Amino acid sequence: MDVSFLGGPRPQRGVGVVAPFDFALDRELWRWVPDQVSLHLTRTPYVPVEVSLDLARMVSEHETLRAATQALCAVSPEVVAYACTSGSFVTGIAGERAMCAAMEGTGEMPALTTSGALLDALEEIGARRIALVTPYTASVTQSLEDYLAEGGVTVTDRAFLGLTCHIWKVSYRSVVEMARRAVTDGAEALFISCTNLPTYDVIPQLEAELRMPVLSANQVTMWAALRRIGEQAVGPYQALLDPVARRGPASMSAHQVPLPRPAPPGEDGRGEPEAAFAGPPGAGSAETDPGDALDAPPYPDDPSGPAPL
Known part of the structure; x- marks a missing residue:
């Protein structure tokens, strides 16, 4: 069968992603990406260290980020994102900016990090007081709070798991239970940290229950990277992506x-409020x-x- 009339594949725009060696949620990142964009992922070299401040520093060394960015240059992405929350907040705002500069100097393309994207996202939704959920130990969680304070953001309360490995195995149930503990009076938004923590499906559910915007590490990373090239992240009813959902x-x-008023339960076979x-x-x-x-x-x-x- 002659299929030459189909021509070549549809042109794609590329987003490069540098992830830590233990990152396991490639599929989750893709869920925020529109059809016309491809993700090109690479990982930092393996080091035999558990999740800690030491690991965060090791995976974010400038030489490591330069080498990963150089590998991505072969497929010519339009932007590169360092998808690691702890690695990008561990040295503060100045350190995060230096990481971006190291990647941009190597790849000659715009670069961003998860922690930098978080501050941009909080500014986008107008939140300066947030509740915090992390899978980290107390020391890593405190380092994130210090970074946020440097950016003018106050943490009203937090919940953390104290994990040092296998973070991608945390269940949605545990994420939701932590969120419920962390959100107290005065919080304007909730942030769920760590790019290795699954969050995609719980964001709209938590926004409905907690009645506030909910941000996650992977969400803000994809939102910022796509926005940098003039594209929009996709996702069901998430305040960061849809201004209507914010209010x-x-x-x-x-x-x-x-929106039309939902029918009473049983009348339309759904019974779900819209x-x-x-x-x-x-x-x-x-x-x-x-x-x-x-x-x-x-x-x-x-x-x-x-x-x-």
Whole structure:
């Protein structure tokens, strides 16, 4: 069969990603990427060190980042992202900027890191007081708080697991339970740290339940990298990606078309509210109990079972 009429493959835009050697969530990164963009991943060399401040420093040495960026240059990405939260916050804001400069000097392309993307994302959503969830030990978590404080961001409360390995095996259930513990009065957003911690499916669920924007390490990395080349990250009802989701449909202006009121359970076979994250308490209409739209759908089933605590 002659298929020459099909021509060549569709042109793709490239995003280079430098990940730590133990990164296991390639598939999660892809879920934020639109069809016209390809990810090109490479990893830092293996070192026999558990997750710690020492490891964070080792995987983010400038020579390591330069070598990884040089390898990516062969496929000509338009931007390169260092997808490691601890590695990019461990030396503070000045250290994060120096990492970007090292990658840009090697690849002659824009470069960013997860921790730099986090500060940009917090500015985008207007949050300066956040709750924090990490899989790290206390010392690594404290280093992240120090980095955020340097960037003018206050941590209102935190929850962490104290893990030093196998972070990618943490279940969604554990992430949700940590989030519930971390969010207290005064938080304007929640950040879930570590690019090796699965978060994609729980973000919209937590935003509905906690009634605030929820950011994660992989989410902000992909959002920032794609924005740098004029593309948009994709994802279901996430406040960072969709300005409407930041305030909920109940807060739409009069110039916007409101979402239709959901049918009562049983009438349409679904019984699910169409807007679980619907703005501040009391935003419901006079004919609808405001609490009716606030129940979050259950977070996704996680076949992996409980986290290895």
